[in-house]
Each structure stands twice: as structure tokens, then as C-alpha cells.
Amino acid sequence: MEKFFELKKNNTSVSTEVIAGISSFLATSYIIVVNPSVLSQAGLPFPAVLTATVLVCFFSSLMMGFYAKNPILVAPGMGLNAFFTYSVVIGMDIRYEVALGAVFWSGIVFFLLSVFNIRTYIIQAIPRPLRYAVSAGIGLFITLIGFSNAKFVVPDPATIITGNTLDATLITFIIGLLVTAVMVARNVKGAILFGILFTTLISYPLGRWWGVTEGVAPLIHFNGVFAAPDFSLFFKLDLVNSLTLAVVPVVFAFVFTDMFDSLSTFVGIAEAANLLDEHGEPKNIKRSLLTDAFATTFAGLAGSSPGTAYVESAVGVEAGGRTGLTAVVASLFFLPFVFLSPLLSTIPAIATAPALVLVGVFMIRPVVKINWGSLDEAIPAFLALVLIPFTHSITHGIIWGFLSWTVLKFCVGKRNEITPSLLIIDVFVLLALFVEK
Numbered sequence: 001m002e003k004f005f006e007l008k009k010n011n012t013s014v015s016t017e018v019i020a021g022i023s024s025f026l027a028t029s030y031i032i033v034v035n036p037s038v039l040s041q042a043g044l045p046f047p048a049v050l051t052a053t054v055l056v057c058f059f060s061s062l063m064m065g066f067y068a069k070n071p072i073l074v075a076p077g078m079g080l081n082a083f084f085t086y087s088v089v090i091g092m093d094i095r096y097e098v099a100l101g102a103v104f105w106s107g108i109v110f111f112l113l114s115v116f117n118i119r120t121y122i123i124q125a126i127p128r129p130l131r132y133a134v135s136a137g138i139g140l141f142i143t144l145i146g147f148s149n150a151k152f153v154v155p156d157p158a159t160i161i162t163g164n165t166l167d168a169t170l171i172t173f174i175i176g177l178l179v180t181a182v183m184v185a186r187n188v189k190g191a192i193l194f195g196i197l198f199t200t201l202i203s204y205p206l207g208r209w210w211g212v213t214e215g216v217a218p219l220i221h222f223n224g225v226f227a228a229p230d231f232s233l234f235f236k237l238d239l240v241n242s243l244t245l246a247v248v249p250v251v252f253a254f255v256f257t258d259m260f261d262s263l264s265t266f267v268g269i270a271e272a273a274n275l276l277d278e279h280g281e282p283k284n285i286k287r288s289l290l291t292d293a294f295a296t297t298f299a300g301l302a303g304s305s306p307g308t309a310y311v312e313s314a315v316g317v318e319a320g321g322r323t324g325l326t327a328v329v330a331s332l333f334f335l336p337f338v339f340l341s342p343l344l345s346t347i348p349a350i351a352t353a354p355a356l357v358l359v360g361v362f363m364i365r366p367v368v369k370i371n372w373g374s375l376d377e378a379i380p381a382f383l384a385l386v387l388i389p390f391t392h393s394i395t396h397g398i399i400w401g402f403l404s405w406t407v408l409k410f411c412v413g414k415r416n417e418i419t420p421s422l423l424i425i426d427v428f429v430l431l432a433l434f435v436e437k
Contacts, residue, residue, distance in 0.1 A: 074327075100236060
């Protein structure tokens with residue numbers, strides 16, 4: 001391990017890497033519960049999604065450790081799973097088999113972009129304010145889903161949405177949210193996972209001793225602890241219908257969001273931990289992106305939303321993780337959960353809702369990097385930011401963010417900021433706009 005991972009060269013040790021791997025796992029492990037909880041609302045069986053989620057986490061993080069040699073975990077991405085469920089399957093009325101096919105093809109596109117280094121030109125073409133705005137918009141989208149799952153906000157014919165009246169369920173959610181927020185603020189390792197478990201425990205009385213008079217059905221039903229892995233979603237993807245024009249916007253949105261989510265994670269963690277090569281670029285960036293592409297392709301085959309690099313890996317880096325051994329250790333901790341689907345399926349949506357709300361907090365951070373004083377940048381960024389949650393569509397945020405940026409820069413005389421690569425992307429977003437259902 002010393003020779004393969006170059007531990008001394010990176011000023012680390014086996015014990016430090018093991019501790020870092022455990023820390024990263026605790027920070028990321030909430031996805032084992034949250035991803036099946038989100039995707040099951042699109043009609044995918046919870047046990048099968050759990051199996052797919054665990055295997056994506058295991059194989060992709062293992063590959064990141066051994067192949068890319070970076071201390072970064074890979075797992076199904078928050079935001080991408082929300083887009084899969086609420087925008088694609090529910091919003092666009094696309095069968096989940098077709099959506100899984102779109103995930104697969106987006107992984108193939110991502111792979112080709114990484115192999116032929118086309119991603120460099122795409123990165124240079126995307127204005128940074130739009131990158132920040134899309135990330136923040138996805139954060140708001142996830143937060144809205146969390147509040148909706150908890151019935152904190154509900155539909156209203158007069159005001160579109162409104163706050164719900166206080167009842168036993170809502171009080172339980174608020175307690176879970178506050179306790180989880182306190183643990184996060186106090187930098188407790190695994191805070192979000194512990195918050196999910198705590199909210200699950202206090203949800204058990206709902207419909208039994210707490211809220212019975214309000215007609216609340218019991219939220220938790222114990223179905224056992226262990227079960228064999230459920231592979232029923234493996235190869236359930238529809239590769240043919242996912243290549244139709246109507247699904248092109250979905251593939252585009254998956255590729256765009258996955259690429260910039262991963263790149264921002266690699267760059268941010270590399271800068272913070274000085275994991276840079278001799279050119280000042282993130283270490284092994286090409287191999288890292290190829291690993292990310294593998295994660296998304298494998299996710300489509302296994303039955304999950306796209307995989308992506310996790311910013312929560314920074315927890316392990318802060319604990320001293322500097323090599324791929326950190327990711328390898330963390331990957332091994334995921335694997336046992338593939339046998340625990342009955343136990344994890346007892347966790348209700350109200351228990352994962354606080355996690356969704358707080359993940360939104362983490363994702364909205366880049367909004368401070370936008371120059372709000374320059375309106376030709378602020379307006380496109382604002383449109384991308386608000387249209388993602390308002391339309392329940394990451395695609396719409398991306399489309400109108402790009403198009404408004406190009407139009408405003410052209411009309412205010414800053415045509416030099418409109419690159420040929422950006423114009424090519426505009427053609428693709430226009431195509432996405434016209435072929436979208």
C-alpha cells in the first residue's frame with residue numbers, strides 16, 4: 001500500500017487514511033437511505049434501488065481509489081436523483097426504464113467527452129456565474145422536495161403553495177430538522193445520517209400514540225433486518241426509446257449537471273488539500289472524470305440515478321486523507337448495507353426530509369460568488385437559479401440561463417464574452433427546448 005498509494009510522498013499513513021475513509025463514509029452514508037427514498041417515488045422498488053445505490057457507491061469509490069488514486073467518494077448524486085424522479089419520470093411522464101436508459105447514455109457521452117478531452121472546451125465555454133447558479137438552484141430544488149415530503153409546504157389553489165397547519169407529523173419533522181441542524185453546525189461526523197436515524201425513532205409513535213386523533217397512519221412498519229440483494233432493476237433500462245428526440249433534453253441535463261458537479265468537487269477539494277499536479281491542476285483529473293463516467297454508466301445498468309463525486313469527501317480530506325486508500329476504505333463500508341434493505345426500508349420520507357433540506361444549504365453556497373452588481377451576469381444567473389425549483393426542472397434552469405446570457409451579452413456590447421463553444425451549446429439547449437415534452 002505504501003508503494004502503490006505513495007503514502008510517504010503524500011505525507012500520510014495507513015492509519016490516517018483508514019480514519020479518513022471512515023470519516024468520508026459517515027459523511028456520505030446518508031445517500032444509502034435517501035437515494036432509494038427519492039427514486040422509489042418514481043415507481044422503482046425500494047430494495048432494488050438500495051442494492052443499486054450501494055453497488056454504485058462501492059464499485060465507483062473503489063475505482064476512484066485504485067484507478068484515479070484520489071480520496072474522493074462517488075455515489076448517486078443529490079439533485080440528479082431529484083431530477084430523475086420529479087422532472088423526468090413524474091414531470092415529463094417518461095417511464096423509469098427510459099429514464100435509466102438516459103442515465104446510461106449520459107454516462108457514455110460523459111466518457112467520450114473525458115477520453116477526447118472535449119470537456120476542456122466545454123468548461124471554458126460555460127460562464128462561471130451560470131455554474132454557481134445551477135448548483136444553487138439544484139440546492140433550492142432539493143430543499144423544496146424535502147419540505148414537500150414532510151408536508152411542511154402543501155399545494156394551494158390560491159397561492160400555488162402554502163405552509164401547512166401544525167400537527168403531530170409536522171412537529172416531528174421540525175424536531176428532526178432542528179436536531180440534525182445542530183449536529184451539522186457542531187461538525188458532528190455523520191450528522192446527517194444520525195439525523196435520519198433520530199427522526200426515524202421519533203416517528204415511530206406517529207399513528208400509534210402520537211397523532212392518532214388526527215387520523216395519521218403509522219409511518220413505520222418493521223419488516224425485518226436482513227434480506228438477499230434485490231437485482232430486479234439490473235438491465236431494466238430501455239436503450240432504444242431513451243435515444244428518441246423527446247429524451248435528448250434529459251440526457252443533456254444529466255451530462256451537464258454531472259460534469260460540473262464533479263468538476264467543482266474535484267477542483268474544490270484539490271485546492272483545499274493541495275492535491276494538485278505539477279501544472280496546478282487537480283491530481284489525476286482525467287482518470288477521476290473517467291471514474292465518474294463509469295459511475296453514471298453503471299448506475300443506468302444497475303437501476304439508479306447518475307453517480308457523481310461527493311463534496312462530502314472533504315470530511316475525509318480534513319481528517320488527513322490524501323490518497324486513493326481513503327476512497328478504498330470508505331467503499332468497503334458501503335458493501336454490507338446491500339443486505340439490509342428490510343431494515344432501511346422502515347425509514348419514512350419524513351426522516352429523510354431534514355437531510356434534503358440541509359443538503360440544500362450546502363449546495364447554495366456558490367451563490368455568493370456571483371457578481372450581483374453586474375446585471376448582464378446577475379439576470380441569467382438569477383433565471384437559472386429560480387427556474388430550477390419553480391419549474392421542477394433542472395433542464396429549464398440550464399436552458400434559460402444559457403440563452404439569456406447570450407442575448408444579454410450580445411445586446412450590451414460584450415460580444416467577446418460569447419465564445420464559439422458557447423454558441424454551439426446554445427444550439428443544443430434550443431434543440432432541447434423544442435424537443436422537450
